Amino acid sequence: MAEDRARNSKSGEKTLIRDISFCGVPENGSNASMVDVKDGKIIRIRPMHYDWKYDPEKDMNPWKFDVRGSTFEPSMKTLIPPYSIAYKKRVYSPAxxxxPMKRVDFDPGGAPGSTGPGGRNTQNRGKSKYVRISWDEALDIISKEMNRLKETYGPTCLLYQCDQHGENKVVQACHGAGRKLLPLWGGYTLQIRQPDSWEGWWWGSKHFWGCEPVGQGKQSNLLLDVAENCELLLFWGCDQETTPWGWQGQLPSRLSYWYSELGIKQIYVCPDLNYAAAVHADRWIPVLPNTDAALYLAITYVWFKDGTYDKDYLKTHAVGVETYEAYVMGEEDGVAKTPEWAATRCGVSARVIKALAREWASKRTSVVIGNGGPGIRGPYATEPARLQNICLAMQGLGKPGVNQVKMIEWGLFDFPDQYAQPKPLRVPNLRKAYTGGHPSDKNDPSLPKTLVPKAILEGSCDWWGCESETAPREDQFIHRFYPAEGASKIHAVWTDSPSWITCWNGGNDYVRAMQHPDIEFMWAQHPWLENDALLADIILPVNTKLEEDDIAADIFSGQYNLLYPENKCVEPLGESFSDYEIVCMLADKLGLLEEYTGSKSIPELIKYGWETSRCADLISWEELKDKGYFVVPTADGWEKEPRGFQKFYEDPKNNPLTTPTGLLEFESTGLKEHFPDDKERPPVPKWIPSGITHQETLETERGKKYTLLVISNHPRWSVHSQHEDITWLREIPTCKIKGPDGYQYHPVWLHPSTAAERGIADGDVVSIYNDRGTVLAAAYVTERIMPGVIYIDHGAKWDPIVPGEIDRGGAINTIVPRNVTSKNAVGHAVSGFLAEIEKTDLDELKRKYPDAFNRPFNPTAGPGLDAVMAGGEE
Structure with a gap:
């Protein structure tokens, strides 16, 4: 940041401020950190102090909650999570x-589909070792392959995978630096990222209450609203002691403790007694994974029966209530959705359902959803999403204390509602300087991420909607096809976001798709040798953000908005470059460098970030560099801004929602018009145990063979697929468990009764399996999980024994459902599915797959260079 600053001791130690945000929307950051560097190496990462260069009262206008005789205010330092503190381990990872590296049995001169010496050997992706090559050779291979493929098939044969989560970078990009290059080259096919944390809201709730772009409830000023007005908080599948770490740090944890001090009751509804529930819950109500729809229906049954809902509100704020009531009370199908009916499906007793319904109706209640998580990312997730909305609506959505609360990411103010706040609150926005792709960007042709394996393995597919991650509700009624008219099938893949296998649906299908002979060439650029990168023909080394200059904005921490330039902390490791620099080198090979860069240097682009940040009138470039950061003062009168759905609650006619009627739609107008006969996402939300897309409940035939329901949460000790190689974290038993072979296995939680039925003891290596494959893990036997349920975090590092069949690393996404949310909603479904578990015979596996068990491995970091280099690392 600015110049090397802070202390310069006799030992040569220097301190730099850096942004260590690892996930979220690429052009935004969170939780700025301080990085101590000594003799060219990172020695420590620690929180940054807001008041280092600024006087809080004079320069920052601190916000404060004074509620019920108690005060809550921001800390004077950033609340960075544990893996930010430990991130130097990620920088110096053996992985x-x-x-640059080339797959040893890939010959770019080989004919498409060729095998053996001189062939492309696509069938060996994920199995082959690598050899070191020069940058010139790597770029020559890539540029020649690109031009050959374009000449043979046309440019749309290249699928560009540039989404997913990554380090927070702006000018140096984190993903998508090629989005500007490829149109100059002639075109491409864009992989569209689904709204992965919001699937049920995006495909369901937008048809109930609008709330573009992602369908989650309006958030402005809700943290204060909760403090002032709530009597009960229902944390539904929410773990604010874990999930926010990657986005917002530890502010939600502080808030939860404070809410308890205020006397606000907290009930957690989730299959596992997660970390937040363990310390904050007044009561834990365990519910079977992906059965929440049945529970919501039974709650509304009680309200209809008892008359304990806001009838007058629904008359003026909602449509379709009578149709929904007919379904709930059994008039439509002859089955009343009673607590007794729900109990057999969701695992919550009828007595508890009735008690929950009556307590909810008797108190000013908000539902806390975190962000999305497993409760909204399963088969038919549109139904529990809409049904949760209906529950809130029936109690007067938008009245003080009645809202849907995220409690992570955007802190005090909604996004982008916060843009409307009066001066001087000015949220820094670095999008114009960002050199990568953005979720709202569009390209024709495109392919939804969830359908990539199907498109390649089957050769064609079709879907509705999904023009972009931020596409409006109406886009869901547009029919699209692969291959698009006039476009080629996919024959090459360029990825700068190689986390498909471990974060998306049907990971084993993706492995098989990348091994398909149609995919003649695949290359990856990434800082680490992990996951999809192990399938690539060419791998290019990328810097971490601590090895390059950039500019950053911290707007997710929920404390203060920051803008700051970043200085390189240490020299790049090996021969690595930033994503942007790599694309510049490739553009040069293609003769497009000048056109690609617009003749702007990286320092010029960084300054351009300040110029277009919306803060240039608040601080000069020279002062920003001198001070090193800018704290945007809190606006006067911020507490008077509308809260959640408040304006709609007070005057729905003049503050309509973005639904077709402008009202809450218990029966969706759009779905009724376009998909009136859809049994998997009907106009009125329902309980859907199975259908043509999924058979993932215990009520199905598959439920007799695979008798356990799997919940797959956001990981506590990493963010999606990142941080798996931070060795300090791997010493924590709930992060990794050492097996008898010395390998550190990903833990899977199971109840003592579930374990006893299968002869499994704590610490045993086990196999989690279904018809889609097998994943090894280590048993963590605990009463913090329901009987009949197993819990394993998603995002573990892929370490295949047999690529596409058996994984040793704990990558549960290899066996999640391959199909999308439902027939006409192409989101992913990665939790709440069926599997079975048994103790693993490691000796038998070693005999059957000796190569996989005899290869070198780093027990604290998974596969490293030594495991994949032909003849060892050079």
Whole structure:
């Protein structure tokens, strides 16, 4: 940040401020950190102090909650999570890609589909070792392959995978630096990222209450609203002691403790007694994974029966209530959705359902959803999403204390509602300087991420909607096809976001798709040798953000908005470059460098970030560099801004929602018009145990063979697929468990009764399996999980024994459902599915797959360079 600053001791130690945000929307950051560097190496990462260069009262106008005789205010330092503090381990990981690499049995001169010496050997992706090559050779291979493929098939044969989560970078990009290059080259096919944390809201709730772009409830000023007005908080599948770490740090944890001090009751509804529930819950109500729809229906049954809902509100704020009531009370199908009916499906007793319904109706209640998580990312997730909305609506959505609360990411103010706040609150926005792709960007042709394996393996597919991650509700009624008219099938893949296998649906299908002979060439650029990168023909080394200059904005921490330039802390490891620099080198090979860069240097682009940040009138470039950061003062009168759905609650006619009627739609107008006969996402939300897309409940035939329901949460000790190689974290038993072979296995939680029925003891290596494959893990036997349920975090590092069949690393996404949310909603479904578990015979596996067990492995970091280099690391 600015110049090397802070202390310069006799030992040569220097301190730099950096942004260590690892996930979220690429052009936004969270939780700025301080990085101590000594003799060219990172020695420590620690919180940054807001008052280092600024006087809080004079310069920052601190916000404060004074509620019920108690005060809550921001800390004077950033609340960074544990893996930010430990991130130097990630920088110096043995899995860092330090030089360009080529798959040893890939010959770019080989004919498409060729095998053996001189062939492309696509069938060996994920199995082959690598050799070191020079940058010139790597770029020559890539540029020649690109031009050959374009000449043979046309440019749309190249699928560009540039989404997913990554380090927070702006000018140096984190993903998508090629989005500007490829149109100059002639075109491409864009992989569209689904709204992965919001699937049920995006495909369901937008048809109930609008709330573009992602369908989650309006958030402005809700943290204060909760403090002032709530009597009960229902944390539904929410763990604010874990999930916010990657986005917002520890502010939600502080808030939860404070809410308890205020006397606000907290009930957690989730299959597992998660970390937040363990310390904050007044009561834990365990519910079977992906059965929440049945529970919501039974709650509304009680309200209809008892008359304990806001009838007058629904008359003026909602449509379709009578149709919904007919379904709930059994008039439509002859089955009343009673607590007794729900109990057999969701695992919550009828007595508890009735008690929950009556307590909810008797108190000013908000539902806390975190962000989305497993409760909204399963088969038919549109139904529990809409049904949760209906529950809130029936109690007067938008009245003080009645809202849907995220409690992570955007803190005090909604996004983008916060843009409307009066001066001087000015949220820094660095999008114009960002050199990567953005979720709202569009390209024709495109392919939804969830359908990539199907498109390649089957050769064609079709879907509705999904023009972009931020597409409006109406886009869901547009029919699209692969291959698009006039476009080629996919024959090459370029990825700078290689986390498909471990974060998306049907990971084993993706492996098989990348091994398909149609995919003649695949290359990856990434800082680490992990996951999809192990399938690539060419791998290019990328810097971490601590090895490059950039500019950053911290707007997710929920404390203060920051803008700051970033200085390189240490020299790049090996021969690595930033994503942007790599695309510049490729553009040069293609003769497009000048057109690609617009003749702007990286320092010029960084300054351009300040110029277009919306803060240039508040601080000069020279002062920003001198001070090193800018704290945007809190606006006067911020507490008077509308809260959640308040304006709609007070005057629905003049503050309509973005639904077709402008009202809450218990029966969706759009779905009724376009998909009136859809049994999997009907106009009125329902309980859907199975259908043509999924058979993932215990009520199905598959439920007799695979008798356990799997919940797959956001990981506590990493963010999606990142941080798996931070060795300090791997010493924590709930992060990794050492097996008898010395390998550190990903833990899977199971109840003592579930374990006893299968002869499994704590610490045993087990196999989690279904008809889609097998994943090894280590048993963590605990009463913090329901009987009949197993819990394993998603995002573990892929370490295949047999690529596409058996994984040793705990990558549960390899066996999640391959199909999308439902027939006409192409979101992913990655939790609440069927599997079975048994103790693993490691000796038998070693005999059957000796190569997989005899290869070198780093027990604290998974596969490293030494495991994949032919003849060892050079």
């Amino acid at each position: 860092r890609v330090r030089f």
